[in-house]
């Protein structure tokens with residue numbers, strides 16, 4: 099789940115520098131697997147929407163013994179498309195995180211194919227997601243497309259994982275890094291301190307082309323990580339300026355920081371500001387007294 103923070107795309111937030119244009123041209127062919135690289139195909143589910151862009155991307159690795167990364171939403175037509183498009187037998191289902199648009203179909207696809215579900219740790223609030231085994235950070239998973247290394251990237255979701263296909267310079271980035279939008283960080287499952295550390299974690303891995311959970315490939319992953327870090331730093335600076343000029347509640351800060359915000363996104367903006375405030379509080383820069391906020 100994520101939303102577009104409007105000031106970035108419309109460039110009303112000068113200095114943010116986030117450029118999402120390349121991913122906006124993404125137009126998937128629904129219901130069929132499209133090849134994105136040798137041994138890697140992508141099938142996009144038909145769950146397009148304001149939180150999912152053109153729909154959830156499901157990746158198929160290999161041709162005969164297939165590994166699926168993020169099976170997508172639990173939808174009859176989508177699961178049938180996935181099995182038909184796979185061609186070979188689906189042997190393993192990997193899950194980046196337990197949001198329903200990514201993990202919803204995991205159990206059903208497993209029951210239909212016998213494939214094992216491996217992935218992020220389940221959270222109690224999402225009982226539909228029950229992996230056969232939780233993957234450990236830096237664990238290697240063998241696929242027909244090459245060895246995947248598990249990269250723990252909490253932030254968007256507490257258990258979020260990326261998968262690094264180092265041999266082909268691809269990294270499956272889930273909802274942690276996408277080209278079309280920033281990731282929403284919703285406390286308490288999402289945590290801004292973790293999200294920022296997870297951006298640094300990807301930067302340490304080095305140059306990769308990112309295959310994201312929504313939208314087209316992010317060919318310069320490092321540049322996108324840098325943009326996203328600067329975006330969050332600019333957002334934090336704007337929040338501190340709002341506090342300095344007398345705003346005292348999350349709602350007042352949202353009004354000051356998100357100029358011209360679509361009312362439909364007001365709730366998500368408040369959650370994003372709350373995640374930033376939590377992180378500022380953890381670093382001793384902001385204090386809370388009830389719903390009143392102030393600089394330390």
Ligand SMILES: [Zn+2]
Nearest residue numbers: 099100197273
């Ligand atoms: Zn998500």
